[in-house]
Every structure is written in C-alpha cells, then in structure tokens.
Amino acid sequence: MADEDFELDTADLERRMQGAMGSLRTEFASLRTGRASATMLEPVVVEAYGQQTPINQLGTVNVPEPRMVTINVWDKSLVSAVEKAIMNSGLGINPQTNGTIIMLPIPELNEERRRELGRVAAQYAEHARVAIRNVRRDGMDQIKKAKDQVSEDDQKFWETEVQELTDRYIKSVDEALETKQAEIMQV
Structure with a gap:
C-alpha cells in the first residue's frame, strides 16, 4: 500500500468527522418538533x-x-x-x-413554523457538511505535503480513502436531515 515514510491518520480524520455529526445531532435535538x-x-x-x-x-x-x-x-x-x-x-x-x-x-406548530424549522435544520446540516469538507481538505493537504515521500499510486490510494470517508459522512448528514425534516413535518 503506502511507504513506511507516510501514513495518513485516517482515524483522526474520522474522529473529526464524527465530531461534526455529533454537533449536528445536538443542534437537531434543540429543534423543537411540537x-x-x-x-x-x-x-x-x-x-x-x-x-x-x-x-x-x-x-x-x-x-x-x-x-x-x-x-x-x-x-x-x-x-x-x-x-x-x-x-x-x-x-x-x-x-x-x-x-x-x-x-x-410549547405551542402547537403551524405549517409555516414547520417549514421554517425545516429550513433551520437544512442550515445546520449544511454547516456539518462544510465541517466535514474542511476535514477532507486537511487530509488532502497532508497527502500533498507528503508528495516527496509517497509514490503517485499511493497518493491516489490515500486520496481515494479520504474521499470515501467524506462521502460516507456526507451521506450520514443527508440521512439525518431527511429524518429530522420528516419528524418536523409530522403532524
């Protein structure tokens, strides 16, 4: 796989992405659903x-x-x-x-307020996506800095690893948003 000289700390990248998901869950919990x-x-x-x-x-x-x-x-x-x-x-x-x-x-939520809360949830999800993309960028920067220590094939391997990790967490954010918006719109 990779040379002994360079080993990307994917566990750290994943921990930071999990932190973004945890923050999103906390923000979603603060949105009242009636x-x-x-x-x-x-x-x-x-x-x-x-x-x-x-x-x-x-x-x-x-x-x-x-x-x-x-x-x-x-x-x-x-x-x-x-x-x-x-x-x-x-x-x-x-x-x-x-x-x-x-x-x-806690007042009953009307349709307009539900839509507004849905938009707020979407904003929270977008903040989480941005945080995850920032972690991705940091990982890619680490790979680029190690260009001299890593073969081109290994560089591609690490970039693919980081991208797959990012895609997985972005998908989790999208699923969490979909669930929260369904919960908000439920009467």
Whole structure:
C-alpha cells in the first residue's frame, strides 16, 4: 500500500468527522418538533457570573407534561437573565415566570413554523457538511505535503480513502436531515 515514510491518520480524520455529526445531532435535538424536551434548551446560554453558562447549570430543567418545560432557577437574581436568554434564543417560546420557576409552554406548530424549522435544520446540516469538507481538505493537504515521500499510486490510494470517508459522512448528514425534516413535518 503506502511507504513506511507516510501514513495518513485516517482515524483522526474520522474522529473529526464524527465530531461534526455529533454537533449536528445536538443542534437537531434543540429543534423543537411540537413536543417538550429538556434538550431543546441545550444551545441556550445565559450571561451569568461574568461568563456564558448553559441553562442546565443554573437550574433544574424538567418536562412535567408533553407540552411544558419548567426551569427551577437556583439563584433568584438570575431568573430575568435566564428568561431573556430564552426569548433571544430563537426557539419561539414565551417564558412565564412564577418566582424562581420559569415555565415554557410549547405551542402547537403551524405549517409555516414547520417549514421554517425545516429550513433551520437544512442550515445546520449544511454547516456539518462544510465541517466535514474542511476535514477532507486537511487530509488532502497532508497527502500533498507528503508528495516527496509517497509514490503517485499511493497518493491516489490515500486520496481515494479520504474521499470515501467524506462521502460516507456526507451521506450520514443527508440521512439525518431527511429524518429530522420528516419528524418536523409530522403532524
């Protein structure tokens, strides 16, 4: 296969592509599909104690019923900051405060909102594809830099390996997007 001098670290490239897929899954989990879920608040961060802090580190997040998420904020002085972060998050939810408890009623999704969430999901998928292509570019750059150490046949072999890995992960992104969009459009 390849000379002893050059060995492309495909495991590192694959790990980085898996990271892009993991990030995509997290972003998809944050898209609400008409059901309440504690994970929908994961990307929301609050300015607290001089730094950006995830909501789940500022209070207890519960899902007491299918269309309601509650946050029991531990520090009463942070209730308004948490409320503001939720309103500015783009989730389309209006928080209701009762002391230190913030209630998030999940409204029924209308057709227009479902299409909008589908477009957001497509944007998240495109970001993942770009991240995967960037990893591919890094792998190809490593192969080009090792041009002196690698025969032309071996160079082609490594380029094919990197491309097949990229194609596999791009296909995974496309499948995940298709699944998420079907879930969003489900009434």
